[in-house]
Amino acid sequence: MVGCRAMLKNIRIVLVETSHPGNIGAVARAMKNMCLSRLCLVAPKRYPSEEAVARASGAQDLLDAAEIFDDLDSALQGCRLVIGTSARERSVAWAVLNPRECGGQVIEEAAVGEVALVFGRENSGLSNEELDRCNLLVHIPTNSDYSSLNLGAAVQLLAYEVYLASLEEADKPLRAPREVASAEMLEGFHTHLAQALEDIGFADPRQSDKLLRRLRALFHRARPDRDEINILRGILSAAQGRKSMRR
Template sequence: MLEHIRIVLVNTTHPGNIGAVARAMKNMGLSDLCLVEPKHYPDEAATARASGATDILDNARVVSTLEEALADCQLVVGTSARGRHIPWPVINPRELGAIAMPLAGKSRVAVLFGREDRGLTNDELHACHHHVHIPSVEGFSSLNIAAAVQVICYELRMAKLLEDEQSKPQWGTDWDIELADHAELERMFEHLEQTLVDIDFLDPNNPRQLMTRLRRLLLRAVPDKVEVNVLRGILKSVNRGFGAGSSKDGDSTKESGEKGSQS
Protein backbone atom coordinates (compact mmCIF):
# COMPACT_ATOMS: atom_id res chain seq x y z
CA MET A 1 0.00 0.00 0.00
CA LEU A 2 2.82 2.43 0.76
CA GLU A 3 3.97 2.08 -2.85
CA HIS A 4 0.69 3.73 -3.90
CA ILE A 5 1.46 6.90 -1.94
CA ARG A 6 3.18 9.64 -3.93
CA ILE A 7 5.18 12.44 -2.35
CA VAL A 8 4.98 15.53 -4.57
CA LEU A 9 7.43 18.41 -4.11
CA VAL A 10 6.46 21.68 -5.81
CA ASN A 11 9.15 24.15 -6.98
CA THR A 12 11.75 22.96 -4.48
CA THR A 13 14.59 25.49 -4.33
CA HIS A 14 17.40 23.59 -2.60
CA PRO A 15 18.44 20.27 -4.20
CA GLY A 16 19.76 19.06 -0.82
CA ASN A 17 16.17 19.08 0.43
CA ILE A 18 15.17 16.74 -2.39
CA GLY A 19 17.87 14.28 -1.35
CA ALA A 20 16.84 14.51 2.30
CA VAL A 21 13.22 13.87 1.32
CA ALA A 22 14.28 10.74 -0.59
CA ARG A 23 16.07 9.50 2.52
CA ALA A 24 13.03 10.19 4.71
CA MET A 25 10.80 8.31 2.27
CA LYS A 26 13.05 5.26 2.08
CA ASN A 27 13.28 5.12 5.90
CA MET A 28 9.51 4.62 6.01
CA GLY A 29 9.04 2.39 2.96
CA LEU A 30 7.72 4.93 0.43
CA SER A 31 9.21 5.05 -3.05
CA ASP A 32 7.07 7.24 -5.36
CA LEU A 33 8.61 10.74 -5.60
CA CYS A 34 7.43 13.37 -8.08
CA LEU A 35 9.11 16.76 -8.55
CA VAL A 36 7.18 19.68 -10.05
CA GLU A 37 9.55 22.18 -11.63
CA PRO A 38 12.43 21.91 -9.14
CA LYS A 39 14.79 24.88 -9.32
CA HIS A 40 17.96 22.79 -9.48
CA TYR A 41 17.75 19.09 -10.29
CA PRO A 42 19.50 16.75 -10.82
CA ASP A 43 22.27 18.02 -8.58
CA GLU A 44 25.17 16.56 -6.60
CA ALA A 45 23.75 18.05 -3.40
CA ALA A 46 20.61 15.95 -3.77
CA THR A 47 22.65 12.78 -4.21
CA ALA A 48 24.84 13.58 -1.21
CA ARG A 49 21.88 14.25 1.11
CA ALA A 50 20.05 11.12 -0.03
CA SER A 51 22.58 9.01 1.94
CA GLY A 52 21.86 5.70 0.22
CA ALA A 53 18.36 6.51 -1.04
CA THR A 54 19.63 7.27 -4.54
CA ASP A 55 17.24 4.68 -5.99
CA ILE A 56 14.38 7.00 -4.97
CA LEU A 57 16.08 9.86 -6.83
CA ASP A 58 16.86 7.69 -9.86
CA ASN A 59 13.17 6.75 -10.19
CA ALA A 60 11.76 10.18 -9.33
CA ARG A 61 9.54 11.71 -11.99
CA VAL A 62 10.13 15.36 -12.93
CA VAL A 63 7.14 17.18 -14.45
CA SER A 64 6.38 20.75 -15.45
CA THR A 65 2.88 21.10 -13.95
CA LEU A 66 0.99 19.97 -10.89
CA GLU A 67 -1.71 18.58 -13.18
CA GLU A 68 0.79 16.06 -14.57
CA ALA A 69 1.83 15.03 -11.08
CA LEU A 70 -1.76 14.41 -9.94
CA ALA A 71 -3.49 13.15 -13.08
CA ASP A 72 -3.63 9.49 -11.97
CA CYS A 73 -4.24 10.17 -8.25
CA GLN A 74 -7.59 9.56 -6.52
CA LEU A 75 -6.89 11.22 -3.16
CA VAL A 76 -4.87 14.44 -2.94
CA VAL A 77 -3.75 15.96 0.36
CA GLY A 78 -1.88 19.26 0.60
CA THR A 79 0.35 20.29 3.48
CA SER A 80 -0.52 23.69 4.91
CA ALA A 81 0.89 25.60 7.87
CA ARG A 82 -1.60 28.48 7.86
CA GLY A 83 -5.32 29.14 7.88
CA ARG A 84 -7.13 30.02 4.66
CA HIS A 85 -9.79 32.59 3.76
CA ILE A 86 -12.22 29.76 3.05
CA PRO A 87 -11.92 26.89 5.57
CA TRP A 88 -11.04 23.48 4.10
CA PRO A 89 -11.09 20.06 5.80
CA VAL A 90 -7.89 20.05 7.90
CA ILE A 91 -6.43 16.87 9.39
CA ASN A 92 -3.28 16.06 11.33
CA PRO A 93 -0.70 13.51 10.13
CA ARG A 94 -2.18 10.70 12.23
CA GLU A 95 -5.63 11.33 10.80
CA LEU A 96 -4.07 11.34 7.34
CA GLY A 97 -2.75 7.85 7.94
CA ALA A 98 -6.18 6.63 9.03
CA ILE A 99 -7.82 8.13 5.93
CA ALA A 100 -5.16 7.25 3.36
CA MET A 101 -4.25 3.68 4.21
CA PRO A 102 -7.68 2.08 3.60
CA LEU A 103 -7.68 3.74 0.17
CA ALA A 104 -4.05 3.16 -0.78
CA GLY A 105 -4.53 -0.53 -1.49
CA LYS A 106 -6.55 0.20 -4.64
CA SER A 107 -6.07 3.92 -5.24
CA ARG A 108 -3.15 6.31 -5.60
CA VAL A 109 -2.72 8.93 -2.90
CA ALA A 110 -0.66 12.11 -3.37
CA VAL A 111 0.71 14.28 -0.56
CA LEU A 112 1.82 17.72 -1.74
CA PHE A 113 4.61 19.79 -0.22
CA GLY A 114 5.15 23.36 -1.36
CA ARG A 115 8.01 25.77 -1.67
CA GLU A 116 10.46 26.17 1.20
CA ASP A 117 9.65 29.86 1.66
CA ARG A 118 5.88 30.01 1.13
CA GLY A 119 4.40 26.54 0.78
CA LEU A 120 1.54 25.80 -1.60
CA THR A 121 -0.56 28.47 -3.31
CA ASN A 122 -4.30 28.71 -2.73
CA ASP A 123 -4.97 27.33 -6.23
CA GLU A 124 -2.75 24.32 -5.51
CA LEU A 125 -4.50 23.70 -2.21
CA HIS A 126 -7.87 23.93 -3.96
CA ALA A 127 -6.92 20.78 -5.89
CA CYS A 128 -6.79 18.82 -2.62
CA HIS A 129 -9.45 16.74 -0.88
CA HIS A 130 -7.90 17.53 2.51
CA HIS A 131 -5.23 19.76 4.01
CA VAL A 132 -2.82 18.24 6.52
CA HIS A 133 -1.28 20.36 9.25
CA ILE A 134 1.57 19.28 11.55
CA PRO A 135 0.61 20.72 14.96
CA SER A 136 3.94 22.22 15.98
CA VAL A 137 4.16 24.88 18.71
CA GLU A 138 2.75 28.27 17.73
CA GLY A 139 5.89 30.19 18.55
CA PHE A 140 8.13 28.15 16.23
CA SER A 141 6.06 26.39 13.58
CA SER A 142 8.46 26.45 10.62
CA LEU A 143 9.62 22.97 9.60
CA ASN A 144 12.30 22.03 7.09
CA ILE A 145 10.58 20.31 4.17
CA ALA A 146 12.45 17.03 4.72
CA ALA A 147 11.48 17.06 8.40
CA ALA A 148 7.84 17.61 7.41
CA VAL A 149 8.01 14.73 4.92
CA GLN A 150 9.55 12.51 7.62
CA VAL A 151 6.66 13.23 10.00
CA ILE A 152 4.05 12.47 7.34
CA CYS A 153 5.80 9.31 6.12
CA TYR A 154 6.20 8.05 9.69
CA GLU A 155 2.48 8.38 10.37
CA LEU A 156 1.63 6.69 7.07
CA ARG A 157 3.91 3.79 7.97
CA MET A 158 2.41 3.49 11.45
CA ALA A 159 -1.07 3.43 9.91
CA LYS A 160 0.08 0.67 7.54
CA LEU A 161 1.46 -1.40 10.42
CA LEU A 162 -1.78 -0.93 12.36
CA GLU A 163 -3.84 -1.94 9.33
CA ASP A 164 -1.72 -5.04 8.88
CA GLU A 165 -2.70 -6.02 12.41
CA GLN A 166 -6.35 -5.11 12.36
CA SER A 167 -7.23 -5.03 8.64
CA LYS A 168 -10.74 -3.62 8.96
CA PRO A 169 -12.33 -2.05 5.84
CA GLN A 170 -13.27 1.61 6.29
CA TRP A 171 -16.92 1.07 5.37
CA GLY A 172 -17.44 -2.40 6.86
CA THR A 173 -16.87 -3.88 3.41
CA ASP A 174 -14.59 -3.19 0.48
CA TRP A 175 -15.67 -0.19 -1.59
CA ASP A 176 -17.18 -1.46 -4.84
CA ILE A 177 -16.02 1.23 -7.30
CA GLU A 178 -12.62 2.81 -8.00
CA LEU A 179 -12.27 6.38 -6.81
CA ALA A 180 -12.29 9.12 -9.43
CA ASP A 181 -8.81 10.32 -10.26
CA HIS A 182 -7.67 13.94 -10.31
CA ALA A 183 -8.06 14.34 -14.08
CA GLU A 184 -11.67 13.08 -13.97
CA LEU A 185 -12.48 15.44 -11.11
CA GLU A 186 -10.99 18.41 -12.96
CA ARG A 187 -13.09 17.62 -16.04
CA MET A 188 -16.17 17.43 -13.81
CA PHE A 189 -15.40 20.82 -12.27
CA GLU A 190 -14.86 22.37 -15.71
CA HIS A 191 -18.19 20.90 -16.84
CA LEU A 192 -19.94 22.13 -13.68
CA GLU A 193 -18.54 25.65 -14.01
CA GLN A 194 -19.51 25.93 -17.67
CA THR A 195 -23.01 24.62 -16.94
CA LEU A 196 -23.49 27.16 -14.15
CA VAL A 197 -22.45 29.91 -16.56
CA ASP A 198 -24.79 28.59 -19.26
CA ILE A 199 -27.83 28.64 -16.92
CA ASP A 200 -26.91 32.12 -15.61
CA PHE A 201 -26.24 30.88 -12.09
CA LEU A 202 -22.57 31.86 -12.19
CA ASP A 203 -21.45 35.25 -13.48
CA PRO A 204 -17.99 34.69 -15.02
CA ASN A 205 -17.24 38.39 -14.54
CA ASN A 206 -18.01 38.20 -10.84
CA PRO A 207 -17.54 34.54 -9.79
CA ARG A 208 -16.79 35.39 -6.14
CA GLN A 209 -15.98 32.13 -4.26
CA LEU A 210 -18.70 29.94 -5.74
CA MET A 211 -16.49 27.37 -7.50
CA THR A 212 -14.09 27.23 -4.57
CA ARG A 213 -16.95 26.38 -2.21
CA LEU A 214 -18.40 23.81 -4.61
CA ARG A 215 -14.93 22.22 -4.92
CA ARG A 216 -14.74 21.99 -1.15
CA LEU A 217 -18.19 20.42 -0.96
CA LEU A 218 -17.57 17.76 -3.60
CA LEU A 219 -13.96 16.95 -2.71
CA ARG A 220 -14.99 16.40 0.90
CA ALA A 221 -16.99 13.39 -0.33
CA VAL A 222 -14.01 11.80 -2.19
CA PRO A 223 -16.31 10.67 -5.05
CA ASP A 224 -15.79 7.47 -7.01
CA LYS A 225 -15.90 7.08 -10.80
CA VAL A 226 -19.60 6.20 -10.97
CA GLU A 227 -20.55 9.13 -8.72
CA VAL A 228 -18.63 11.50 -10.99
CA ASN A 229 -20.40 10.01 -14.03
CA VAL A 230 -23.77 10.47 -12.31
CA LEU A 231 -23.01 14.14 -11.64
CA ARG A 232 -21.83 14.72 -15.19
CA GLY A 233 -24.91 12.95 -16.54
CA ILE A 234 -27.07 15.35 -14.51
CA LEU A 235 -25.10 18.29 -15.91
CA LYS A 236 -25.63 17.04 -19.48
CA SER A 237 -29.38 16.82 -18.84
CA VAL A 238 -29.35 20.36 -17.48
CA ASN A 239 -27.45 21.50 -20.58
CA ARG A 240 -30.04 19.91 -22.84
CA GLY A 241 -32.94 21.30 -20.80
CA PHE A 242 -31.61 24.83 -21.09
CA GLY A 243 -30.53 24.35 -24.70
CA ALA A 244 -26.96 25.06 -23.63
CA GLY A 245 -24.06 23.21 -25.21
CA SER A 246 -21.19 23.20 -22.75
CA SER A 247 -18.12 24.21 -24.73
CA LYS A 248 -15.83 22.46 -22.27
CA ASP A 249 -17.85 19.27 -22.03
CA GLY A 250 -17.78 18.05 -25.61
CA ASP A 251 -18.24 14.29 -25.66
CA SER A 252 -15.98 13.64 -22.65
CA THR A 253 -18.88 11.99 -20.79
CA LYS A 254 -18.90 8.86 -22.89
CA GLU A 255 -21.85 6.57 -23.38
CA SER A 256 -20.13 3.88 -21.36
CA GLY A 257 -19.74 6.31 -18.50
CA GLU A 258 -23.40 7.31 -18.65
CA LYS A 259 -24.48 3.69 -18.60
CA GLY A 260 -22.16 3.04 -15.68
CA SER A 261 -23.79 5.85 -13.76
CA GLN A 262 -27.04 3.94 -13.72
CA SER A 263 -25.53 0.93 -11.95
Protein backbone atom coordinates in the same frame (compact mmCIF):
# COMPACT_ATOMS: atom_id res chain seq x y z
CA MET B 1 10.20 -5.78 12.15
CA VAL B 2 7.63 -5.76 9.38
CA GLY B 3 8.29 -5.42 5.64
CA CYS B 4 6.82 -2.71 3.41
CA ARG B 5 3.14 -3.30 2.77
CA ALA B 6 1.95 -3.34 -0.83
CA MET B 7 -0.44 -0.38 -0.58
CA LEU B 8 2.50 1.92 0.18
CA LYS B 9 3.47 1.69 -3.50
CA ASN B 10 0.30 3.63 -4.34
CA ILE B 11 1.44 6.71 -2.44
CA ARG B 12 3.39 9.46 -4.16
CA ILE B 13 5.16 12.36 -2.49
CA VAL B 14 4.87 15.50 -4.66
CA LEU B 15 7.26 18.42 -4.09
CA VAL B 16 6.32 21.71 -5.75
CA GLU B 17 9.10 24.07 -6.93
CA THR B 18 11.64 23.03 -4.33
CA SER B 19 14.53 25.55 -4.13
CA HIS B 20 17.21 23.57 -2.31
CA PRO B 21 18.30 20.27 -3.85
CA GLY B 22 19.63 19.15 -0.45
CA ASN B 23 16.03 19.07 0.70
CA ILE B 24 15.10 16.76 -2.18
CA GLY B 25 17.81 14.37 -1.03
CA ALA B 26 16.61 14.53 2.56
CA VAL B 27 13.05 13.82 1.38
CA ALA B 28 14.23 10.73 -0.54
CA ARG B 29 15.94 9.39 2.56
CA ALA B 30 12.94 10.13 4.79
CA MET B 31 10.63 8.39 2.32
CA LYS B 32 12.74 5.29 1.99
CA ASN B 33 13.05 4.97 5.78
CA MET B 34 9.27 4.81 5.90
CA CYS B 35 8.73 2.46 2.93
CA LEU B 36 7.63 5.12 0.44
CA SER B 37 9.21 5.00 -3.01
CA ARG B 38 7.51 7.27 -5.53
CA LEU B 39 8.92 10.82 -5.63
CA CYS B 40 7.39 13.41 -8.00
CA LEU B 41 9.09 16.77 -8.52
CA VAL B 42 7.15 19.68 -9.99
CA ALA B 43 9.52 22.22 -11.59
CA PRO B 44 12.39 21.89 -9.10
CA LYS B 45 14.71 24.92 -9.13
CA ARG B 46 17.98 22.97 -9.29
CA TYR B 47 17.85 19.32 -10.16
CA PRO B 48 19.60 16.91 -10.59
CA SER B 49 22.25 17.97 -8.10
CA GLU B 50 25.21 16.68 -6.13
CA GLU B 51 23.68 18.08 -2.95
CA ALA B 52 20.59 15.97 -3.42
CA VAL B 53 22.72 12.85 -3.82
CA ALA B 54 24.79 13.64 -0.73
CA ARG B 55 21.77 14.14 1.51
CA ALA B 56 19.92 11.12 0.11
CA SER B 57 22.53 8.83 1.66
CA GLY B 58 21.44 5.27 0.74
CA ALA B 59 18.25 6.41 -1.01
CA GLN B 60 19.85 7.16 -4.37
CA ASP B 61 17.46 4.67 -6.00
CA LEU B 62 14.52 6.96 -5.18
CA LEU B 63 16.30 9.93 -6.78
CA ASP B 64 17.08 7.85 -9.87
CA ALA B 65 13.42 6.93 -10.21
CA ALA B 66 12.09 10.42 -9.41
CA GLU B 67 9.61 11.79 -11.99
CA ILE B 68 9.83 15.42 -13.03
CA PHE B 69 6.76 17.40 -14.15
CA ASP B 70 6.16 20.89 -15.48
CA ASP B 71 3.01 21.46 -13.51
CA LEU B 72 1.13 20.09 -10.51
CA ASP B 73 -1.83 18.73 -12.47
CA SER B 74 0.47 16.43 -14.45
CA ALA B 75 2.00 15.13 -11.23
CA LEU B 76 -1.43 14.31 -9.81
CA GLN B 77 -2.65 12.23 -12.79
CA GLY B 78 -4.60 9.18 -11.73
CA CYS B 79 -4.90 10.05 -8.02
CA ARG B 80 -8.12 9.30 -6.17
CA LEU B 81 -7.05 11.37 -3.15
CA VAL B 82 -4.80 14.45 -2.98
CA ILE B 83 -3.76 15.83 0.39
CA GLY B 84 -1.96 19.17 0.59
CA THR B 85 0.25 20.33 3.46
CA SER B 86 -0.54 23.66 4.98
CA ALA B 87 1.51 25.61 7.52
CA ARG B 88 -1.27 28.03 8.16
CA GLU B 89 -4.72 27.67 9.57
CA ARG B 90 -6.94 28.75 6.70
CA SER B 91 -10.23 30.48 6.63
CA VAL B 92 -11.56 28.43 3.75
CA ALA B 93 -13.85 25.59 4.64
CA TRP B 94 -11.34 22.86 3.88
CA ALA B 95 -11.19 19.82 6.04
CA VAL B 96 -7.85 20.02 7.86
CA LEU B 97 -6.49 16.73 9.17
CA ASN B 98 -3.86 16.28 11.80
CA PRO B 99 -0.91 14.05 10.77
CA ARG B 100 -2.31 10.97 12.49
CA GLU B 101 -5.69 11.27 10.79
CA CYS B 102 -3.82 11.89 7.56
CA GLY B 103 -1.84 8.64 7.95
CA GLY B 104 -5.02 6.65 8.53
CA GLN B 105 -6.85 8.16 5.58
CA VAL B 106 -3.91 7.78 3.19
CA ILE B 107 -3.56 4.08 4.03
CA GLU B 108 -7.27 3.43 3.78
CA GLU B 109 -7.43 4.92 0.30
CA ALA B 110 -4.08 3.62 -0.92
CA ALA B 111 -5.52 0.14 -0.46
CA VAL B 112 -7.78 0.84 -3.41
CA GLY B 113 -6.03 3.49 -5.52
CA GLU B 114 -3.43 6.22 -5.99
CA VAL B 115 -2.85 8.87 -3.32
CA ALA B 116 -0.69 12.03 -3.39
CA LEU B 117 0.78 14.02 -0.53
CA VAL B 118 1.72 17.47 -1.82
CA PHE B 119 4.38 19.73 -0.25
CA GLY B 120 4.92 23.36 -1.27
CA ARG B 121 7.91 25.68 -1.60
CA GLU B 122 10.33 26.09 1.31
CA ASN B 123 9.41 29.74 1.82
CA SER B 124 5.86 30.16 0.68
CA GLY B 125 4.24 26.72 0.70
CA LEU B 126 1.43 25.98 -1.75
CA SER B 127 -0.49 28.70 -3.59
CA ASN B 128 -4.24 28.95 -3.28
CA GLU B 129 -4.56 27.57 -6.82
CA GLU B 130 -2.48 24.55 -5.81
CA LEU B 131 -4.46 24.04 -2.61
CA ASP B 132 -7.55 24.03 -4.79
CA ARG B 133 -6.29 20.78 -6.28
CA CYS B 134 -6.33 19.07 -2.88
CA ASN B 135 -9.24 17.06 -1.49
CA LEU B 136 -8.00 17.58 2.02
CA LEU B 137 -5.36 19.54 3.88
CA VAL B 138 -3.07 18.33 6.63
CA HIS B 139 -1.50 20.60 9.24
CA ILE B 140 1.44 19.57 11.41
CA PRO B 141 1.12 21.12 14.89
CA THR B 142 4.20 23.13 15.89
CA ASN B 143 5.47 25.81 18.22
CA SER B 144 3.41 28.87 17.30
CA ASP B 145 6.48 31.09 17.71
CA TYR B 146 8.57 29.00 15.31
CA SER B 147 6.37 27.05 13.02
CA SER B 148 8.39 26.75 9.83
CA LEU B 149 9.35 23.10 9.48
CA ASN B 150 12.17 22.09 7.21
CA LEU B 151 10.77 20.38 4.08
CA GLY B 152 12.59 17.13 4.83
CA ALA B 153 11.26 17.18 8.39
CA ALA B 154 7.68 17.73 7.23
CA VAL B 155 7.90 14.80 4.79
CA GLN B 156 9.55 12.69 7.53
CA LEU B 157 6.68 13.30 9.96
CA LEU B 158 3.89 12.57 7.51
CA ALA B 159 5.70 9.55 6.02
CA TYR B 160 6.12 8.23 9.57
CA GLU B 161 2.39 8.57 10.29
CA VAL B 162 1.58 6.87 7.00
CA TYR B 163 3.99 4.04 7.77
CA LEU B 164 2.61 3.58 11.29
CA ALA B 165 -0.91 3.44 9.89
CA SER B 166 0.23 0.75 7.44
CA LEU B 167 1.58 -1.32 10.34
CA GLU B 168 -1.65 -0.93 12.29
CA GLU B 169 -3.63 -1.90 9.21
CA ALA B 170 -1.78 -5.19 9.05
CA ASP B 171 -3.16 -7.99 11.19
CA LYS B 172 -1.59 -6.83 14.39
CA PRO B 173 1.01 -9.43 15.33
CA LEU B 174 0.76 -10.04 19.04
CA ARG B 175 3.64 -8.61 20.95
CA ALA B 176 4.39 -11.41 23.39
CA PRO B 177 4.48 -10.12 26.95
CA ARG B 178 7.69 -10.74 28.90
CA GLU B 179 8.10 -14.01 30.69
CA VAL B 180 7.93 -13.47 34.43
CA ALA B 181 8.62 -15.71 37.41
CA SER B 182 5.68 -17.48 39.01
CA ALA B 183 4.14 -16.24 42.24
CA GLU B 184 5.62 -19.16 44.18
CA MET B 185 9.06 -18.56 42.74
CA LEU B 186 8.86 -14.91 43.76
CA GLU B 187 7.66 -15.94 47.20
CA GLY B 188 10.62 -18.31 47.56
CA PHE B 189 12.89 -15.42 46.73
CA HIS B 190 11.33 -13.15 49.36
CA THR B 191 11.69 -15.85 52.03
CA HIS B 192 15.32 -16.29 51.06
CA LEU B 193 15.85 -12.54 51.10
CA ALA B 194 14.44 -12.20 54.63
CA GLN B 195 16.71 -14.97 55.90
CA ALA B 196 19.75 -13.54 54.16
CA LEU B 197 19.16 -10.08 55.60
CA GLU B 198 19.10 -11.61 59.06
CA ASP B 199 22.20 -13.69 58.38
CA ILE B 200 24.28 -10.75 57.20
CA GLY B 201 23.13 -8.74 60.19
CA PHE B 202 21.26 -6.13 58.19
CA ALA B 203 17.66 -6.46 59.31
CA ASP B 204 16.66 -4.68 62.46
CA PRO B 205 13.90 -6.99 63.82
CA ARG B 206 11.82 -4.01 64.98
CA GLN B 207 11.77 -2.60 61.48
CA SER B 208 12.05 -5.65 59.38
CA ASP B 209 8.36 -6.02 58.42
CA LYS B 210 8.31 -2.54 57.00
CA LEU B 211 11.64 -3.05 55.27
CA LEU B 212 10.62 -6.33 53.70
CA ARG B 213 7.41 -4.77 52.46
CA ARG B 214 9.36 -2.02 50.74
CA LEU B 215 11.61 -4.57 49.07
CA ARG B 216 8.56 -6.51 47.96
CA ALA B 217 7.09 -3.44 46.33
CA LEU B 218 10.34 -2.84 44.50
CA PHE B 219 10.54 -6.37 43.09
CA HIS B 220 6.85 -6.38 42.20
CA ARG B 221 7.49 -3.39 40.02
CA ALA B 222 10.51 -5.04 38.41
CA ARG B 223 8.62 -8.32 37.76
CA PRO B 224 11.74 -10.51 37.54
CA ASP B 225 11.85 -13.52 35.26
CA ARG B 226 13.10 -17.01 36.29
CA ASP B 227 16.72 -16.32 35.36
CA GLU B 228 16.74 -13.11 37.30
CA ILE B 229 15.31 -14.80 40.37
CA ASN B 230 18.06 -17.42 40.11
CA ILE B 231 20.72 -14.70 39.85
CA LEU B 232 19.30 -12.83 42.83
CA ARG B 233 19.15 -15.98 44.94
CA GLY B 234 22.71 -16.80 43.91
CA ILE B 235 23.77 -13.42 45.23
CA LEU B 236 21.91 -14.00 48.49
CA SER B 237 23.56 -17.39 48.92
CA ALA B 238 26.99 -15.89 48.29
CA ALA B 239 26.34 -13.23 50.91
CA GLN B 240 25.10 -15.85 53.38
CA GLY B 241 27.99 -18.15 52.55
CA ARG B 242 30.37 -15.73 54.17
CA LYS B 243 28.60 -16.38 57.42
CA SER B 244 29.08 -20.13 57.40
CA MET B 245 32.68 -19.58 56.41
CA ARG B 246 33.09 -17.49 59.52
CA ARG B 247 31.75 -20.15 61.81
